[in-house]
Amino acid sequence: MALLCGSLFRSCHFSLLSSHLIGNLRVCTRAVYPQSSWRNTISTSVRLRASLTGRTTSYQIYSKATAPLPCGPVLTPCGHYFHTSARLRALPAPLIWMIIKPLQKIMAIILGRSIRKWWVALPDKRQQLVRKYAWQKRWQIAGGAGVAIMIVAIFLLTHLDESPLTGRTRLLVFSKENYMEMAALTSDAYMEEYAELLVPVTDPRHQVVKWVVQHLAQRNKDIPEVNDISWTVHVVQSPSVNAFVLPNGNVFMFTGMLEAIADVHQLTIILGHEMAHALLGHAAEQASMSHVLELLSVVLLIAIWAMCPHDSLSMLGHWVQGKLRELLFQRPFSRKLEAEADQVGLQLAAKACADVRAGPVFWQQMELRDQLSGEPTLPEWLSTHPSHRNRVAQLDRLIPEALELRERCVCPALPATDPRDVFSKSVRVLLKNTRE
Template identity: 30%
Template sequence: MRRQSFGDSGAAPRRGGGLFGNVRWLVLLGFLVYGGCYYLSNRTEDPYTGQTVLIDGAIGPEQERALGLQAYREILAQERPLDPADPASQEIREIASRLIAKVDVVSAALASEHGMRAQDHWRQFEWDVNVIPSEQANAFCLPGGKMAVYTGLIPVARTRDAMAVVMGHEIAHALLRHGAQRMSQQKLAQIGQMAGAAGGLDAQQQQMMMAAMGYGYLLPYARSHETQADEVGLMLAAAACYDPNEAIGLWERMGQSSGGQAPPEFSSTHPNPGSRIQNLQALMPKALEYRQRFCAPPPS
């Protein structure tokens, strides 16, 4: 006959009960409710795409511009740009000027397609463009209109038309407020991470949860940003009298320049060049129509 130790009543131990377990579930529920309220209360419709997007109401265009200016100054302090009188700088600045001149009409046209009014936050942009010596085949446009093109992009682009497609794409990121959207998504992900910790998930389980959120939500959302910027940028280039067809050759060369080292699309923030080209080909009739509508004939 088994002898019970002192205090052993023989009853099976209770699992997950008690005050601590109840509090944990309440905290988890609180985080989930907070995350849901954050998402629902910060959704807005984007007139460029007609889609519902997440932008934290506390992140205003003024804050975005300030962050963009700070980042721009830091970059230029580390990477000295070419002299504005350099022929490459002059050419890039001319392309930027033509694209910026068409932001108003393209913004209005895209918003009209979705039955909405165009945004005007970009009217407060203080545009600036620099060319940075580097082997990178890259460019950027920060919130507030601070732009840079790396010289490594010039031989990949080859033509002014292709360069206009890239620069239009980068300008589109700023117009679409993708920076604010990314910050909002990161906050939502942090809420999810805190909910997982409150729910008792260990470090490995939390890592798995965040990976699932990344592959299922964050990465697809980032790829959608690229697709949106491709469309808006293509319309800008076409309206500014550049040939949108050059986008196809551009992305073929971009794919070749990566040497096939790009990660699979599902694990990347960018669509692969094949998907991108297919989407751009589908947009080409619309781009050509924008070119016909908004490209003013050169003076005689």
């Protein structure tokens, strides 16, 4: 296995992709801007190192972003859009919810234990009277429960929204304006946390990420949500293989992710995926789902702590309901949003003229990287993200549509060599050499 790892780091099959990227970008910029407009353009040499190849490749990144080519909108915008709002004096609703969230569970535990202690302290005759009274009032109790269910149903129905770009019906209990306030607070917290780790804006790594983000935004200007967000790039010096975009457009890219990326095509697809999360409002959607589940679980917690005869059993029931909620609702919902961001992000990258075939290759690289590092891999049903293998399969299904979209956007032709075939062949050859 160590020999295989060393062989992979010495291979150089991705150099063709790198040189092709430079050609594509130059053809795109010449097609959009007259030659004379580039007299004062400043270029920056950017170096990215592929995690599996170990080969450092330089990219010539122009500081002037290309304008969107004349291709019609393929992702139909619908529903309401995120937009930046003025600062509110009141605390945003999501922040209030985060403050009272732990108090809800504490109050549920206290109320449930109080009911149980009250019931245990009652004499047998009083308990029989209470049961008899509850049976006599069963229809009134059932009616009250029905009214409560109707109120919850009306609340949920009146907070349904249509997801932009995909048209999927979703639940949003927080206004987007208020959630943008929460995003600003989150952004400030991250900026404070990473203050000493941010690479300078003059760093080539920052420049390449900034260029790709601007390129994606320019090429997708036909999408209203893209224009509503002000995109800001931050590159964090950290070995963590991570990247994320906040709802207010703050992009955080970790240098560990840049080390894991083989070329700018993959970088464009990864950033397209993260930008899709912001465009689709996934953070607000996840917070809404979590909020509703928390409120509904309060009723269940009260029942658990009231009905279990001992605190130890109540604690066990409390833990079980939390895990079931997480495994049956929250994590599958998170995987669903990740798959949606993969789909929309691939379309954003296609309109930016990236080689979308590099998307599945990235996740194959990540799967191989995990295997070589010996890191334990969680089953998909325990994870918040789809497995690398399932992401490869989904992206492979989406590639034909993305290639058609890329062609409609008048992008330069791709080379006949498919990077997926190159990667698969490279792995087979290296495995064969290792066995020998």
